[in-house]
Amino acid sequence: MKLPEAFMTEIQALLGDETEAFLKSYEADRRYGLRVNRLKIEVEAFLKISPFNLKPIPWTTDGFYYDEEDRPAKHPYYHAGLYYLQEPSAMAPVAVLDPQPGETVLDLCACPGGKTLQIAAALGGKGAIVANDISTGRIKALIRNLEMAGATNVLVINESEEKLSARFAGVFDRALIDAPCSGEGMFRKDRKAVEAWSVEAPGNFRAVQDSLLDQTAKMLKSGGRLVYSTCTFNRLENEMALEAFTTRHGGFSKRLPEAALGLDCRTGYGRLWPHLHQGEGHFIGLLEKHADGREIPPSLTPKTIPTKTSQPTEAYRSFEAENLTIELTGQFYQNEGKLYRLPEGLPTTQGLRVSRSGWYLGEEKNGRFNPSGAFAMGLKAGEVKRVIRFEAGAFEVIRYLKGETLSIEGEDGLNLICVEDYPLGWGKLSKGVLKNQYPAAWRML
Numbered sequence: 001m002k003l004p005e006a007f008m009t010e011i012q013a014l015l016g017d018e019t020e021a022f023l024k025s026y027e028a029d030r031r032y033g034l035r036v037n038r039l040k041i042e043v044e045a046f047l048k049i050s051p052f053n054l055k056p057i058p059w060t061t062d063g064f065y066y067d068e069e070d071r072p073a074k075h076p077y078y079h080a081g082l083y084y085l086q087e088p089s090a091m092a093p094v095a096v097l098d099p100q101p102g103e104t105v106l107d108l109c110a111c112p113g114g115k116t117l118q119i120a121a122a123l124g125g126k127g128a129i130v131a132n133d134i135s136t137g138r139i140k141a142l143i144r145n146l147e148m149a150g151a152t153n154v155l156v157i158n159e160s161e162e163k164l165s166a167r168f169a170g171v172f173d174r175a176l177i178d179a180p181c182s183g184e185g186m187f188r189k190d191r192k193a194v195e196a197w198s199v200e201a202p203g204n205f206r207a208v209q210d211s212l213l214d215q216t217a218k219m220l221k222s223g224g225r226l227v228y229s230t231c232t233f234n235r236l237e238n239e240m241a242l243e244a245f246t247t248r249h250g251g252f253s254k255r256l257p258e259a260a261l262g263l264d265c266r267t268g269y270g271r272l273w274p275h276l277h278q279g280e281g282h283f284i285g286l287l288e289k290h291a292d293g294r295e296i297p298p299s300l301t302p303k304t305i306p307t308k309t310s311q312p313t314e315a316y317r318s319f320e321a322e323n324l325t326i327e328l329t330g331q332f333y334q335n336e337g338k339l340y341r342l343p344e345g346l347p348t349t350q351g352l353r354v355s356r357s358g359w360y361l362g363e364e365k366n367g368r369f370n371p372s373g374a375f376a377m378g379l380k381a382g383e384v385k386r387v388i389r390f391e392a393g394a395f396e397v398i399r400y401l402k403g404e405t406l407s408i409e410g411e412d413g414l415n416l417i418c419v420e421d422y423p424l425g426w427g428k429l430s431k432g433v434l435k436n437q438y439p440a441a442w443r444m445l
């Protein structure tokens, strides 16, 4: 492959003698990655049922290489959200961020959401995530991915970093900036990325990268951790962006990623290279805000989100009593008949463009509550009174995922349809006929 001269000069400066090995890696086939969704299933349990040829990705505890011919996106387990398909080196930034259950985490450039899902799995449903992206068009895919994965504690926002930082000052324990960049790490898997690149490209991204860093600095708590990552190799968008940032903000210091992750840390930051790591490559900087960093003015300390209803309506509660074995707790929000459960402990979002206020439970129409597909995906089989379970290899499961009506035995009424023990969606059974409620947008083609 012909690579741009200016790009190769920078690679030579970074890699010296290793440049040849780097170039040779462009002849190798790309590797494919799958990350087990621990919101749905433990890694050990997944490995027992997985029909794929999996090999561990060294810098993760839940990521695996699979063979292209495995076609995991075609399997019912994919529709059950048991895993997410993600480029292997893209799994490293969240491994370095290392979010903990109960924390409040910002994912500033979140779409389409691979890293948001990884954060959600690490939190295990405890704590809250704000997933933001400037692109209105890309948010839809993010919401769909969150819903299918059963991530219920994510607030999705579609705002600029300036508007966000004005509202979320001092709120986050950890923040991820997976920044827009010149995409040099995409050259091997996408030849069009080479054509789109120009000598000016790295410099063109710096202004937005600097702004994302500056605004995130305000949003972290003292002692909070920031991961800045890109899928590009040049120093201008990586080391130099972070050195300039720490010069502008004295309250931050550089930390090295855990040695156990096996990243190349020779520049003082973490890197994955296609000739050293089986993946396309990534840059990862880890910074910590000093505990004695600038304090947040009291007027900006977070208040709980004000809600139109803090409790769900009668219609929801009667749906719950009829169909579930649990009673949902927490704070709820109802807007134009649509009911959400809010993530906990976040400031008010009034005046911000909120694309999804947490877990979308369903819609009330004419006094009746109709549950959403997202509600089904956030539940466990044991939390619903009537459940229909299909084997992964059963032809009914494919017919259900295609939106077809099925003739099956079971208890009349609303049923949670599962592949084995893992929810896929709802269906209403009446005298042996299952009316399919699988969302049209999620159907298998």
Ligand SMILES: C[S@@+](CC[C@H](N)C(=O)[O-])C[C@H]1O[C@@H](n2cnc3c(N)ncnc32)[C@H](O)[C@@H]1O
Pocket (backbone or CB within 6 Å): 090, 108, 109, 110, 111, 112, 113, 114, 115, 116, 132, 133, 134, 135, 138, 159, 160, 161, 178, 179, 180, 181, 208, 212
């Ligand atoms: C590398 S992609 C993020 C990938 C994502 N983190 C994932 O793992 O799926 C960069 C994202 O940054 C978004 N973006 C660009 N400028 C932004 C800004 N000023 N604020 C927030 N997001 C921005 C783009 O729309 C794009 O979705």
